[in-house]
Amino acid sequence: MKKNEQKGHNQESRKLYFPVVEGVLKALKEIFNENKKADKVISGVLKSNPKWGAKDRAFIAENTYEIVRNWRLIKYCAGLGDLKVNEERHFLDILAAWFVLRNEDISNLHFAKNTDVNGIWNRYEDAQKDRKLKYSFTNWMDEKLSKETRINWDEEVEAMHVQADVYLRVNTLRISADELIDLLKKQGVYTKKVPGVPSALVLEKRHNVFSLEEFKKGLFEVQDAGSQMIVDFLEVSPGQRVVDACAGAGGKALQIASYMQNKGKVIAMDIEEYKLVELKKRAKRNGADTIETRLIDAKVIKRLHDSADRLLLDVPCSGLGVLKRNPDAKWKLQPEFIEEIKVVQQEILQNYSKMLKPGGQMVYATCSVLSEENEDQVQKFISNNPDFEFVREQRLTPAVEGFDGFYMALIKRK
Known part of the structure; x- marks a missing residue:
């Protein structure tokens, strides 16, 4: 972004009016002050005013996502540095700085009357010298990912910074x-x-x-195309019994059912019942008749021991591969969460793998680019479970394939 160059798809500046800008302001407050997820917030804000037309709605959604994506950079350009933003005045300063950087016409915005336009652009030019500011990453995240030897962070940080x-x-x-x-x-x-x-x-x-x-x-x-490749990696066939043990709302379970041509059984499991309720609705819409949902508990896992031809373990993770799709995670994820989730990942591998038949195959998958959540976890599992053997693995990253970042490992039970 350079002075007098527009960022985003709008090529012509238009006069901004506060009622529409207020939609962005409302969304940012909920995302940062109330710690709500950006996609849910934007959906709620757009539903709150039926008078907004298609252009207004697109403006609110696009600008909210892009401000969240560029949060640290915009704060710096607004002169707020690393200040914790929670007051309305701070949010308004951030909005003014953002619209200046987009070369929007802010003359109608009452809160932007005294905006220091030159100061914003001077700080912007200065920020280009610091990768963490330029691409808006926290210090700990930039440091951790720059040490990751299986990716080129200089390339990935740029690829993760664009809209998915x-x-x-x-x-x-x-x-x-x-x-x-x-x-x-x-x-x-x-x-x-x-x-x-x-x-x-x-x-x-x-x-x-x-x-x-x-x-x-x-x-x-x-x-996402990368997510779809995980099911390809599982190598399912019609007539099999397939367990999707961390199904969530069921995108991959639906894909498995379609690949199996509605022949066989897909058991979709999760610890959250509301996700399985949503999956049932989606399955009906998709015509996926072979999906059966089960809420996870110890008894359910035990009853399914040695029963699955294929097992998908798309485990909870840091989400560091999908930041361009979920940019608010850059500001909400904490380093201690990674240590906690690694324990959960290994427990899932150890306990859920018992559902696989001898001779069956399972895929361990994450949407992370960290070796400690991926290759290291698989190596630890294989070393502790001699009746399983590693077959192959694949990494997908935004810079290389252009999709979200995923890891998948194919493991066979002997």
């Missing part, structure tokens, strides 16, 4: 990729296939795909 593409997963239980491409084109939504990921399409231009009839009919789901 929108990927769709074609529900092959209902439609083929070519048919879906043609159907969406008639709606003015242009997509193209993703090389190497047979079930994935990528949007050529952002669009609210959740409002489309094709989505409501279950013809596709929104799912």
Whole structure:
């Protein structure tokens, strides 16, 4: 971003009016003061005022996400340094600095009347010399990731700093990729296939795909291409018994069911019942009849011992591979959480792996780029469990593949 150069997709500056800017202000307060997730906050804010048109809604969503993504840089440019922002005046200073950096017309904004435009740009130029400021990362996160030998952090930090593409997963239980491409084109939504990921399409231009009839009919789901590759790695076949042991809302369980052509059984498990309730709704929409949901407890795990042909362990993790999709995690994640979640990951590997049949295969997966959550965990498990053998692994990173950052390891029970 340079002086007199627009950041983002808007090429022409427009006069800003406070009622719309207030939507961004409201969202930022909830994200940072109330510690709410950005995607849920933005959805709630947009629903709060039905009078906003499509352009206003897009403005609020885009600017909120980009301010969160660039939070440390904008604070610095606004002259707030590392001050903890919680007062409205601070938020307004950040908004003024951000709109200056975007070369927006702020003459209508009462709170921006005395904005030091030159000071903002001088601090911006100064920030370009410091990677942590330029790309808005915390000190501890930058230090930790720069020591990670399996990635090039200078390349990854830049790749993680841009808005994530929108990927769709074609529900092959209902439609083929070519048919879906043609159907969406008639709606003015242009997509193209993703090389190497047979079930994935990528949007050529952002669009609210959740409002489309094709989505409501279950013809596709929104799912990152890298996430879809994890199910490819599992090598499922029709007729198998597959356990997705950390299913969440079930994106991968739905993909597994489609790959199995609704033949066999997919057991989707989670510790949160509300996620499984949501999965049941999605499964009905997708026509995925083979999915059975189970709430995790010790008895359920024991009853499933030695029963699965395939087992997916998409374990809880730091999320350090998906920061461009979840930029607020940069400010909410704490280093001690990584130490805590590593214990959980190893416990899941040790306990849940017992559900796999002899001769069966499982995938251990994370959305992290840290070796300590990935390769190190797999090596520890294999060394402690001689009846399992490592087959292969794969890393995906934003800088190399362009998808979210994922790790996956294929492990076989002897």
